[in-house]
Amino acid sequence: MILFLALACGGPDPVTKPPGHTEEPTVLPEVSVIGWGSVEEPPDPPTHTRQLKRMTVAQVRDSMERITDGISWGDERDSDWDVYAETLGVADYQLRVETDRSPSVMFQKFLDDAAGATCAGWIEMEDSQFHSIDDSSSLEKADVRTNIAGLRWKIQGKSRDSVDSIIDDYETLFVKVHQRTDSTDIAWTTVCVAMFTHPDFFMY
Amino acid sequence: MKTNRRDFLRIATASAVLPSLGILPSILHAATPTITDRYFVFAYFSGGWDALLALDPRDPDIFTPAAVSTTGIQPAYDRLRGLEDEDYLDNSTVDGMTFGPYIGDLADPIIGHANKLALIRGMTMEAVAHQVARRHVLTGIRPAGTAVRGSSVATLLAYLLGESEPIPNLVAGLSSFNIGHPLWASGLPASSIDDLYKALSPSETDLMENQRDALEAFFAKQAGQASTQLEKDIYGNRNIARALIESDLAGYFNVDSGDDEMLALRERFGVDSGTTGDGGYMALMAAQALTKGISRCVTIKAADGLDSHQGGAWEADHGPSMREGFNAISALATHLEDTPFGDEPGDNWLNHTTIMCFSEFGRGAELNANGGRDHNLINAMMMLGGGIKGGQVLGATTDLGMMASPMDLATGTVSPMGELVGNNHIARTLLHSIGIEEDVGDFRANPITALLEDA
């Protein structure tokens, strides 16, 4: 009788603790405090120095605006970089939780668009710092190469003392466009677009 | 410099390199489809759909509130806003194929396509976290954590079939993956038809022809000097971007053009009436991409906002959002059916396009404490179109807790000797449908031959 009453009055302590399981669980994996992840530890990787990566859309946008003293791509209200953000793989933290930083087809297409608009605006801007030479219409080889070096320095952050062979290629580009259009402004705009759309700008 | 399709291929693939490592790409490279006139639409319903509301309903007169404790199933149709009793179940024109209240136009007796649908019920997923589950269904291979271990199935199919198309693999509204396949098979992302139009159009401040030619010659020289894979990929993608602009494809996606064809498309896809939501634009984009010979595989987001843990969201929004997506797919199927394919009289695009409707996982058979539904491993999927044996239901969930039932892959019937079907099976089936019988995608699952017309 007393035992029955004791059983009948038993039950969980109403104060704090929930009841434990009445049966042992069939399988409960061991939980180690260290290494709670269930992915196996990979073997030690070799030491790598910093690997190049592509600028994010925000970095491209802000860098182009800094380089060109504020020329932006898009209208006054919205940067086109923001308009196309989703297509460019910018994370929205809903469907896409990682930003795409690949030098993708879309990225390069819109970068080309932005470079065209930005370079055209920059060269025409009042008090523009586009040129590194006094006479922007000069066709003298030395002036052209100095200006190229100056643009590389401004846009791509390359040393002005660099003797990279690509400077020859930019010079060829400038000369070719000038020959076809008879305009140094158009030629320099083309060089500007080439530099902004070259991986030397957007990879770092 | 205008580019025809043949030139496009030369330009675009000039810098594309097949990887030298890995077994997978080598096997895939050796695989030859026997069916090459097949196209694919992957229609994603985002957030985890509730199968009880469309693809796998239950009779509320049997699965009553009082029976929940014994059945573990709670349709709760009476909580759904704006529905009457007679709306709860949609019996369709196919015997045994009953849908829930939000199947929309797909099951309409006049404009619907029930006789072309194959429903797969009782699928098992392997994740109930959105990112992981989404990547699993897109690739057909379980990710390692959130890291994918294979290309999207769309990428595989584009690689196998899409070499002639300017945009073999168009992906709208979600991610795409390419591991070890050529650049040109990668998904070209466009979050909307407007963005795609802009991406295919020269910019308003584009360079003059003289400038552009000289610039491209400059980059051709840089590409020729590329010595690392990264550089080659960069210049390869650049070439593809240029080639796309020069291919004059943009006009097909200018939804605001006002021309007669586009106005008719807008009406057909319900973009102005609002019956298809954003899915209507996506379906329109898919239709154009396929029927204008632009893409081989198109992945679209047909519906959004289905992650309804909250009761209010489930009661008011989940069903209507799903229905908009199904309406969009129905419009797509109708359009493809009405569009002639090739020279064979009576042949149409729907005969050659496999449309797959999916969500990353299902939702619980019982409501949660908030009156909504939480994520669930048990799921359903739907296919229609080219290669699919329509008018059938494959597999089933149980009437106790809506658990998965093993399926005989050859017959589609429930069988204790069968297998539990998952994303891997679906991926394998899609490759099988174009005549690739070997498991070149390493899905480690058998194809569901019952799904296919010519298995």
Next chain:
Amino acid sequence: MRPWMLWPMALLLLGAGGTWVDASSQDLHGYVRALSLDIRGVVPTEAELETIEAAGEVDESILDAWLSSPEFEATVIAQHRDRFWNELEVNLLNKRRVFKRDNIWFNNNRSRYTRLQPQSHCGDFAADVDELNRPNSWITNEDGSIAEGHVMVAPYWDPDTPIEVCAFDAQLVEVSAAGVDCATEEAHEEQDCGCGPGLQWCMANTVEGAMEVAISTDLNERVRHMLATGAGYGSLFDGDTMFLNGQSTHFFRYIAPFETDDYESPLPIESLPDMDFFDESWVEVMLEEHHDGVLTAPGWLLRHQTNRGRANRFYSAFLCSEFVPPETGFTGLGSTVVPSPNLQLREGCLGCHARLEPWAAYWARWGEASTTFRSAEEFPAFSAECETCASTGLECSDFCEDNYIVETGHADELPYVGWYGPYAFLAEDKSEHPDLGPLGWVAKAEETGLIGQCAVQQAADWLLNADANPAQIDDWTASFQVDDDYRAMVKRIVMSSPYWGGAL
């Protein structure tokens, strides 16, 4: 200040660069550019570059200045958004939404109470109303609905542009004729309660979006605050303040009270700052004791709506761990019996849920899909009253029905009858989790240094874009665990050999 690094002039003259693959072939210019982009998200200015060129080095003072800039704060915020995923796309509160139909705004959800038929509209005519916009007359339609017409209202979200609003929804009544406070959820069914002055108790779609952004951005501001004040990294979890602006303040003051099951203000309403809806400034406010930093922020709770989701995100984002299904796939999903609701025992689920369920229990006192806190006083772990009504078959109160386990559909639930819902299946040794809150898990993780290790690993991944040597990670982690200083941790990485590519 003594320069910490000198570059051989030869490198500058030769323009060392060549085939660029990684930092091992970079020169000073490449390093500076990377440093500026990684730390500040933008290339260096011409003046900065000239200064560095002239010196032939990056002086540590420049690095320190960049690490103290608002741009660095923005960069770290961006990194943490990759952890928080703080972007809301929820329907905050459907029933307080106003829509436009035929250019006239109305609360569609309340039409059954105001116009006596669901979805019914007020009609396109000027309403006959009193000084509180209560209709004096209306038209009765064939279907029994009434149409009262519209009035002009300057909404709080655009006070310079008055809009036409159906009169019932434009009412300014504070207490209904039945004595109901019109600023509370009980007012939803009162015909004579409307949206209040300037429609303050309602939301348009765009307004709801702005509120969601504000709720999400609170987490960003906590990161900024951590950096700006030099508080330790741990302050993200044990910090006792949050940030409100005009939009979030409006939500918590005026909208949240209409759904108290789902929303509560993070601090007493009377303590909310007095801010105009358009005020974009961020005000720091003190939180009550039960909050656990970002892990109980409204932006976190609403983005990760289930306790399992909250636990899973913390596990991934701050412990750098993932749940991975077994190689052989899940078994037991083809069961022929009603599966156990206890996921820690259910075949196919237990592999992950054996850990996830007790971790989710750290959020047990926070409502799912909600920002509400359920204190132990209001919601004791065990209720004798609820257990009694469940066991004896007496009708249970709504409180018991809604919050406690009073019905069981499976034998595994029987031992938990009478217990507060989130305690279901909680083992005894995990029973303290609900009252410890998420900070309990943080504390446990900090015992083994996991949080610090994960933060270092993530920073290294971001900055190096390569696998760092594990020994290097350990070194950085050890230092981080001493100073808990995120800025200093980043500085160590960008000053390290793997980052700048040269030999030490």
